[in-house]
Amino acid sequence: MVDVPTWHRCIQDKLEQKAIDVLRSGRFVMGSEVASFEQEVADFLGSKYAIxxxxxxxxxILSLHGAGIGPGDEVLTTGYTFFATVEAILQVGAVPVLVDIDAETFNIDPAKLERSITSRSRAVLAVHLFGLPAPIGQLQSICDRHGLTLLEDCAQSFGATCQARKTGNHGHLGAFSFFPSKNLGGFGDGGLVVTHDPEAAKTVKMLRNHGSTEQYHHQCKGYNSRLDELQAGLLRIKLEHIEAFNAERRQIAQWYRELLHNSIVICPEDDQEHVYHQFTVVLPSQRDMVKKRLIAKGITCAVYYPVPLNKQQALAGLVNECKLPVCEWISQHCLSLPIYPGMTREQVETVVHALVEEMYLLGGTHRHSTLHDDSLC
Ligand SMILES: Cc1ncc(COP(=O)(O)O)c(C=O)c1O
Incomplete structure (x- = not known):
C-alpha cells in the first residue's frame, strides 16, 4: 500500500547519515536522540509532555495506566478499529465496551456511545480512524456529563487537527504509533504518549522503564518499553517533514475526490483537518471481487478491517454482547486505496480508472455516474 522508497526519496541521504551517526555514537537506549525527539514532538503537537x-x-497500555484505569473498569470504544485498541484495554484488566460507528466517518457514533454508558463506565477511548478526527467536541461533552475520562488513540492521526488543536491534546492522554506505515512512520516499532497532566506523565515515564525513576530503584512493577536511539534519530528527520508529507496526502485525497464521485463517504467537518492515513471508499457490491481484480492488475488495495471487533474470535466473552450493524456493513463494503507521499496524479488516475472499470464490469455501478471525468474511462 505504501511505496516507501518514493516516500523517503527526499530525505534518504539524511536518514542514512543519521543511522551512521547513531551507530558510531555507541549510545542506543535513552540517550540524546530520544530526549531531543520527545522535546521536538511535544512542541510539534502542542503537548506539555511527550513520552x-x-x-x-x-x-x-501506558495511557490507560496513566489515567488510572484498571480491573473492572469499563472503557467505551469503537467496534471498528485495529485490534490493539481493545487489546490494550484488556491488558490493563479493564472491560472493553464496543460501540457502533457513524457510516459517514467510520468513527464512533456519539449518540450510541451515550446509550452504552453504565455505572461501571470509567473512560472513553476515542480512535481517530484513518486519520480523520473523531467527533471530539461531542465526546468531551458526554464525558463531562457522565464523569468519564477521555483518552485518544492517535495511531492513525499524527498531525491531524480538530478545533485547531492536534489530536492527542483533547483527552487526558493520547497514544501514537510509529509503525512504519503510519503517517509518522519509523523504521521498526515505536510509540508515544502525550499529556498535559504532570502526574500522568510521571506515571507513564516510570512505567515504561520498569517502574523506575532512578536506576535500580523501582517504585512499582512496570514494562521495558523504551524507544531506541536509532528510531528516535530517524523519526526526528521525518518529523521535520511531516507537515509536507501530510499536505501531500491531502492533495492525493483531493485528486481521488475529484475523480471519484458516489463511492466516497469520509467527509471532514469544517473544524477538522484529516491526514488521510488511509483513503477508503465504500463499494455498494462485489467488494472482494473488485479487490482481487485490482490486485491482479498490480494495484494494491486492502480491507481495513474485514472483521469488526464484536466478531473477533479472541474477544468472545471478553467484550459486551452487542450488535454493531454499521461496523459489520462497512467491514463488508470498504476498500482502502493506495495513498502515500510521493504518489503522483497520474498514479491516482490509474487507480481510479481501474477501480471504476472493475466496478462497471462487475455491474456494481454505472461508470458515468461514478466519474466526473469521462475521459478516464
Ligand atoms: C488504531 C490503532 N491503534 C493502535 C495501533 C497499535 O500500534 P502499534 O502497531 O505501533 O503497536 C495501531 C497500529 O496498527 C492502530 O492502527
Whole structure:
C-alpha cells in the first residue's frame, strides 16, 4: 500500500547519515536522540509532555495506566478499529465496551456511545480512524456529563487537527504509533504518549522503564518499553517533514475526490483537518471481487478491517454482547486505496480508472455516474 522508497526519496541521504551517526555514537537506549525527539514532538503537537515508548500498543497500555484505569473498569470504544485498541484495554484488566460507528466517518457514533454508558463506565477511548478526527467536541461533552475520562488513540492521526488543536491534546492522554506505515512512520516499532497532566506523565515515564525513576530503584512493577536511539534519530528527520508529507496526502485525497464521485463517504467537518492515513471508499457490491481484480492488475488495495471487533474470535466473552450493524456493513463494503507521499496524479488516475472499470464490469455501478471525468474511462 505504501511505496516507501518514493516516500523517503527526499530525505534518504539524511536518514542514512543519521543511522551512521547513531551507530558510531555507541549510545542506543535513552540517550540524546530520544530526549531531543520527545522535546521536538511535544512542541510539534502542542503537548506539555511527550513520552516515547516501544510501540503504539504500549502507548495505549501506558495511557490507560496513566489515567488510572484498571480491573473492572469499563472503557467505551469503537467496534471498528485495529485490534490493539481493545487489546490494550484488556491488558490493563479493564472491560472493553464496543460501540457502533457513524457510516459517514467510520468513527464512533456519539449518540450510541451515550446509550452504552453504565455505572461501571470509567473512560472513553476515542480512535481517530484513518486519520480523520473523531467527533471530539461531542465526546468531551458526554464525558463531562457522565464523569468519564477521555483518552485518544492517535495511531492513525499524527498531525491531524480538530478545533485547531492536534489530536492527542483533547483527552487526558493520547497514544501514537510509529509503525512504519503510519503517517509518522519509523523504521521498526515505536510509540508515544502525550499529556498535559504532570502526574500522568510521571506515571507513564516510570512505567515504561520498569517502574523506575532512578536506576535500580523501582517504585512499582512496570514494562521495558523504551524507544531506541536509532528510531528516535530517524523519526526526528521525518518529523521535520511531516507537515509536507501530510499536505501531500491531502492533495492525493483531493485528486481521488475529484475523480471519484458516489463511492466516497469520509467527509471532514469544517473544524477538522484529516491526514488521510488511509483513503477508503465504500463499494455498494462485489467488494472482494473488485479487490482481487485490482490486485491482479498490480494495484494494491486492502480491507481495513474485514472483521469488526464484536466478531473477533479472541474477544468472545471478553467484550459486551452487542450488535454493531454499521461496523459489520462497512467491514463488508470498504476498500482502502493506495495513498502515500510521493504518489503522483497520474498514479491516482490509474487507480481510479481501474477501480471504476472493475466496478462497471462487475455491474456494481454505472461508470458515468461514478466519474466526473469521462475521459478516464
Ligand atoms: C488504531 C490503532 N491503534 C493502535 C495501533 C497499535 O500500534 P502499534 O502497531 O505501533 O503497536 C495501531 C497500529 O496498527 C492502530 O492502527
Amino acid at each position: 516515547s515508548c516501544a510501540s503504539g500498543t504500549d502507548a495505549l
